[in-house]
Amino acid sequence: MEVVRPMERVGERLRAAREALGYAQKGIAEAAGSKLRSWQDYEAGKKTPGSQVIAGLVSLGINANWILKGTGPMLLTGAGIETTQNQSGSGFDAELDAVEAQLADLDVPIDAAGADSSLRALRDRLHEIATAPSAQDRQKARAELMLKIAFADQAASTAVSERRKGLGARMRQVDADLDAAIESVGVELDPMIREGLKTVMYAHGLTTDGAVVFLEFLRASQTK
DSSP, X not given: OOOOOHHHHHHHHHHHHHHHHTOOHHHHHHXXXXXXXXXXXXXXXXXXXXXXXXXXXXXXXXXXXHHHHOOSOSBOTTOOHHHHHHTTTHHHHHHXXXXXXXXXXXXXXXXXXXXXXXXXXHHHHHHHXXXXXXXXXXXXXXXXXXHHHHHOOHHHHHHHHHHHHHHHHHHHHHHHHHHHHHHHHTXXXXXXXXXXXXXXXXXXXXXXXXXXXXXXXXXXXXXX
């Protein structure tokens, strides 16, 4: 019976993700922050994608845990393929960029009650993004921050404060989980790789088990 190595399984999932998103290998490599040859090696099961590439795939709407372990859905919660490419990813980012550019030339905070209809529409749109199920947490946080600064929005100010309170505890937990994963695998980790992996865990939802799989791949590559 043919034995399929774990890295080959990852390569199969990377190919499936690329095809689901409608990319050629060159296009997905560029979008995910990789080189074409490296991407070809990933799909062939010869190499494991690093944390930067995994983060790039997550930004396109692909589940990091699905990439590494095959667990959970391919697409992130609430993101269909079309939505991922247009709204939950770059679409909201582009819209927030445009709103920020419009607000940059205005005196803030803006009195929403006395503002014209176009500014009230901006405020309302920021509220929609801040509560949109398909928006990523970082996009919601950005919308809330604009509401707080530009419109002195009390609800947004409270949301920003609550987010900040949770950041320290969350980061400490991720540090502890990553240390436990490194110890369980017994691999020496370059500080830059560690920080990249921590970012994928913290910002993109990679679980401790997923980190262990990544570290096992890394250890296997180091022993060759």
